[in-house]
Amino acid sequence: xxxxxxxxxxxxxxxxxxxxxxxxxxxxxxxxxxxxxxxxxxxxxxxxxxxxxxxxxxxxxxxxxxxxxxxxxxxxxxxxxxxxxxxxxxxxxxxxxxxxxxxxxxxxxxxxxxxxxxxxxxxxxxxxxxxxxxxxxxxxxxxxxxxxxxxxxxxxxxxxxxxxxxxxxxxxxxxxxxxxxxxxxxxxxxxxxxxxxxxxxxxxxxxxxxxxxxxxxxxxxxxxxxxxxxxxxxxxxxxxxxxxxxxxxxxxxxxxxxxxxxxxxxxxxxxxxxxxxxxxxxxxxxxxxxxxxxxxxxxx
Amino acid sequence: xxxxxxxxxxxxxxxxxxxxxxxxxxxxxxxxxxxxxxxxxxxxxxxxxxxxxxxxxxxxxxxxxxxxxxxxxxxxxxxxxxxxxxxxxxxxxxxxxxxxxxxxxxxxxxxxxxxxxxxxxxxxxxxxxxxxxxxxxxxxxxxxxxxxxxxxxxxxxxxxxxxxxxxxxxxxxxxxxxxxxxxxxxxxxxxxxxxxxxxxxxxxxxxxxxxxxxxxxxxxxxxxxxxxxxxxxxxxxxxxxxxxxxxxxxxxxxxxxxxxxxxxxxxxxxxxxxxxxxxxxxxxxxxxxxxxxxxxxxxxxxxxxxxxxxxxxxxxxxxxxxxxxxxxxxxxxxxxxxxxxxxxxxxxxxxxxxxxxxxxxxxxxxxxxxxxxxxxx
Numbered sequence: 231x232x233x234x235x236x237x238x239x240x241x242x243x244x245x246x247x248x249x250x251x252x253x254x255x256x257x258x259x260x261x262x263x264x265x266x267x268x269x270x271x272x273x274x275x276x277x278x279x280x281x282x283x284x285x286x287x288x289x290x291x292x293x294x295x296x297x298x299x300x301x302x303x304x305x306x307x308x309x310x311x312x313x314x315x316x317x318x319x320x321x322x323x324x325x326x327x328x329x330x331x332x333x334x335x336x337x338x339x340x341x342x343x344x345x346x347x348x349x350x351x352x353x354x355x356x357x358x359x360x361x362x363x364x365x366x367x368x369x370x371x372x373x374x375x376x377x378x379x380x381x382x383x384x385x386x387x388x389x390x391x392x393x394x395x396x397x398x399x400x401x402x403x404x405x406x407x408x409x410x411x412x413x414x415x416x417x418x419x420x421x422x423x424x425x426x427x428x429x430x431x432x433x434x435x436x437x438x439x440x441x442x443x444x445x446x447x448x449x450x451x452x453x454x455x456x457x458x459x460x461x462x463x464x465x466x467x468x469x470x471x472x473x474x475x476x477x478x479x480x481x482x483x484x485x486x487x488x489x490x491x492x493x494x495x496x497x498x499x500x501x502x503x504x505x506x507x508x509x510x511x512x513x514x515x516x517x518x519x520x521x522x523x524x525x526x527x528x529x530x
Numbered sequence: 531x532x533x534x535x536x537x538x539x540x541x542x543x544x545x546x547x548x549x550x551x552x553x554x555x556x557x558x559x560x561x562x563x564x565x566x567x568x569x570x571x572x573x574x575x576x577x578x579x580x581x582x583x584x585x586x587x588x589x590x591x592x593x594x595x596x597x598x599x600x601x602x603x604x605x606x607x608x609x610x611x612x613x614x615x616x617x618x619x620x621x622x623x624x625x626x627x628x629x630x631x632x633x634x635x636x637x638x639x640x641x642x643x644x645x646x647x648x649x650x651x652x653x654x655x656x657x658x659x660x661x662x663x664x665x666x667x668x669x670x671x672x673x674x675x676x677x678x679x680x681x682x683x684x685x686x687x688x689x690x691x692x693x694x695x696x697x698x699x700x701x702x703x704x705x706x707x708x709x710x711x712x713x714x715x716x717x718x719x720x721x722x723x724x725x726x727x728x729x730x731x732x733x734x735x736x737x738x739x740x741x742x743x744x745x746x747x748x749x750x751x752x753x754x755x756x757x758x759x760x761x762x763x764x765x766x767x768x769x770x771x772x773x774x775x776x777x778x779x780x781x782x783x784x785x786x787x788x789x790x791x792x793x794x795x796x797x798x799x800x801x802x803x804x805x806x807x808x809x810x811x812x813x814x815x816x817x818x819x820x821x822x823x824x825x826x827x828x829x830x831x832x833x834x835x836x837x838x839x840x841x842x843x844x845x846x847x848x849x850x851x852x853x854x855x856x857x858x859x860x861x862x863x864x865x866x867x868x869x870x871x872x873x874x875x876x877x878x879x880x881x882x883x884x885x886x887x888x889x890x891x892x893x894x895x896x897x898x899x900x901x902x903x904x905x906x907x
Contacts, residue, residue, distance in 0.1 A: 282743060284781060293746055293907050294689030294738035301629065301681065315901075322601065322623040325631050325681065329624070349864060349899070449861050476781040478827065 254383045257303040259314040260287055262363045262511070263334055264503030266373050267307060270394045271380055272505075274387045280320065283499040286476045288353070288448075290316045297323035304328065304383050307376065310335030311360035332379040334372040338362045341429050353448025361427045361498060365434035366406045366512055370399035405509040409435050409516045416520060420466050422459060422491065424473030424481070427498045435516060440466055443473065443481045451481040463489035470494055470519050494518045557594035557602075560900025562650055564588070570890040585609075586894070589616070589648065599625035605648075616672065633677040638670050639732050640693055641752045642790050643772045645671050653786070653823040653831050654855040654870045655892040660817040660839040664768055664794040666756060667701040673730070674698040689738040699730035702756030702766050704799075711803035715761060722761040722799070730756030738907065745784070746907060747775045762799035762808035769793045776907060782828045789820035794842055815840030821853070829859040847877040866896045 256277045258264040264279040271277065280296050281287045287309075300306060301324040308317050310333035321331060340358035347356040362368040377395035381388035413419060413435040421432070424443040432439045441462050445455040462468065463485060471482050471491045482493035496518055500511035564586035571579055586609070593603040605617040619635030626632065640646045644657060645665060657670070665671045675697035682690040703724060708716040715722060736750035755767040770792045778784040794817075797810040817839020825831040835853040840846075855870035874888040 285744070286781075291744070291907060293740065293744075294691070294748070295687035295740040295746065298681070298684075298687050298689045322621075325624055325626070325629040327599070327625045327629075353862065478782075 252384065252386075254305060254380055255303045256305045256307060256380075257300045258307040258503070259290075259309050259317050260363070261499045261501070261503045262369070262508045263307045263309065263372065263376070265500055265505060265508035266369055266398065267376050267380070268503060268505040269398050269508075270373050270376050270391055272390065272394060274384060274390065275380065277503055279503045280317070281314075281499065283497045283501055284475045286474070287313060287499065290314070292316055292319040292323065294323065296320045297325075300324035300329065301326045304330065305379055306331045307379070308333050309360055309363070311340065311357045311362070312355045313360035330379065330383065332375060334375050335360070335362060336371075336375050338368050338371050341433065342426070352444070352446030354446075359426060359429050362430050363508075364428060364431040364498060366402040366409075366509060367434065368430065369508060370395075370402040373398045373402070401509055405512050406434060409512050412516050412520050412522070413437060418467055418469050420468045421470040421472055421519065422463065422468055422485070424471065424477045427474065428472055431512075431515070437519070440468055443471065443477075443485070450478070456481060456484060459485060460489045463491050469521075472496060472515075472519060474498060492521070557592040558901045560589075560591040560898060562589040562591070562896065562898045564650055564894055564896050566655065566892055566894035568890060568892045570888065571886075572888045572890065573886070589650070591900070596620065599623060628680060630678060630680045633679075634675070636672065636674045637677075638672050639675070639695060639697065639754070640677070640734050641665065641671055641732055641754055641768070642770045642792075643748070643750065643774050643788060644790065650896045650898075653825075653833055653857055653868070654821070654835070654853060655868055655894050656872070658819040658835070658837050659849065659851050659874065660792060660819055660837050661790075663839060663842045664792045664815070664817065666754075666758075666766060671701060671732075671754070673701055675730075677732075684737070687740050691734075691736050691738075693732075693734045693736075695732040697730040697732060697756070699728040699756040702728060702730050702758050704758040704764075704766075706759060706762075706799050706801075709801040709803065711801060713803060713806050714801045716801075722759050724760065726760045728757040728760050730754065741775075741777065745775075745777045747773070748907065749773050758796065759799040759808075762797070762810060764797035764799040764808075764810055765795075766797070767795040769795075774907075783824070783826040786823040786825070786833075787820070788823075789818060791818035792816070792839075796842065798843075813843060813845055815842055815845040823855075829862075831855075831857040841877070844879065846879050849877050850875045864898050868892075868894045868896065 252274065254271060254275045256267050256275050258267060258277065258279045260281050261279045261283050264277045267275060267277050278299060281290050297320055300320050306321055306329055308314050308331060321329065343358035344354050344356060347354045363372065373395040377391040380391040419436060420438045420440045422441045422443065423439055426442055426447050429439065441459050443451045445452055468491055471485055471493045473482055473493065473495055475495050475497055485491045486493050496515045500507040566584050566586050568582045570577065588608040590606045593601060596602050600620060600622045602620045603617060607614045607616040615636060617637045619633055619637045622632045638646045644661060649657060675695050677693060677695040679691060679693040682692055684690040706722055708714055711717065732754040734750060734752040736748055738746055738748045740746045750772045752770040755765055758764050758766045770790055772790040774788040776784055776786050795812060795814045797812050800809050800811065802809045819835060819837035821833055821835030823831055823833035833855050837851045838848060840848050851872060851874045853870055853872045855868065857866055857868045859866045870892055872890045876885045878884045
């Protein structure tokens, strides 16, 4: 009897820390990847994101506290395509030898690959536009990359990760169809964006970007460029200017006053790293563009 | 045959350089120009009360991953005196046991918060007088050595980091003037064994405390000791405490407050003719600086600083300095203008009339070509 109690106790003792240690700790650059990994990883993962959804993801300050967080992680999921180069400083500063780094842009069809890239063209990304997660179908590709990485980190749950990634891909397809049905109803699908962040969203949902407030990426609007935009907005009756919360509202207010464009402020990232937040973000942003009042959280 | 080989090699190199692989096999290269114009009423300056235009120092930065766990960096400085290796070091950042990191080579030593940073990253033109006065080295405490750092476990996301450096120590050297005595080793031609090794050390403990999800406060203490005269066994010891707080109040604006308190304990070697031996006179001055810098709309900053320090040669005399500064980035971070006014009030020993205050106005342009690096706290 005593032997049995001892054996059961030993088994439980071995099981409890094993269960606690079984969770794969995942760090991501942005909430969107965190939300996807929360969906794909389910209860087997702990996840956190570095960049705040309302901050400029191109320029994230490397805080020592981020390094401490990443020092405890098993996986780091990068956006890739040169967007989150700051993550390298965090990863290096973490001094984490066991960390596996995953570039989630693998297999994503990249848009706007420049033939030549230099600073005269603004802050261009030499590997192409990196905001690929703004097409839910690219989110599905990232989900499969994430499932692959999770399966290597935790082989015992590999099947669950892969099946959740496939389920997520179906949900992403549904989100795309839902958004497409909304944008198909628009009488004018043209829009202006502040920065070239939204090209994947526009391509996915047949929205036509006819200009950007920045004359070239990363360069603030000039008076002449805004005057040219007024002509474009008036000629094509462009209904919406879509811009991120961290850009100055001056240009948008000016275009709104002079040309009647409606300014929609929306983050390129979802509000939280929780499962479901990533796909819900498309409903929010597209609802705000369509003017159906679906804007919440990071949009207004 | 040789001509054909040359053409083939040239074609191969050309193809490699122009291919996407160029970015993989070559290091990132940045070039930073810092021309400036300056006006000062310092009577001891050859340019007293005249406007000076200066090309400044050009920095070329080469850096790349050596492998998944290590990085290498070279920084060359080009100025009117020629080309100089300002820094050249490797870092093993991951893969070592117990989360340790190693840095080796020539580098700006991690004493305090300002010394490790390059001047073009300051919100003002020049480093503070107290640092120039107390820390060894002409432009910074920049040494050849090896550094070992590790993180100390702490609750939550607090980052406690301990660093220890073993340095070559050459910048600690102070050339003693000859006493003129016939038995002075300098007169005898023996010198003060100035070419002998003089190892030095630096130690630092810092703690970063996050405030919210973007702001933070860092506290640190540093110490260093080196030999300024080998024959006399004269040492220079500096202790420092620093604080830096960066507090964001919107997506595009923040307040930066930073200060350092330094204590210098320096043996000054002299030759005693009658005893035929060295004597050591110690000075133990204290000083520090504090500055506040407000950044707004991502492209503008204004701030001011105050420093008060006892002179390194005699702690009986204290100097003060005020600085006002403003900066503006033309389009984005590649081109910045920095204007500052420095008002130095030199002290004087009791009974001696105080010298005139020195005003210096500097306008510096910083332009940077090459990859943008992440902003470190």
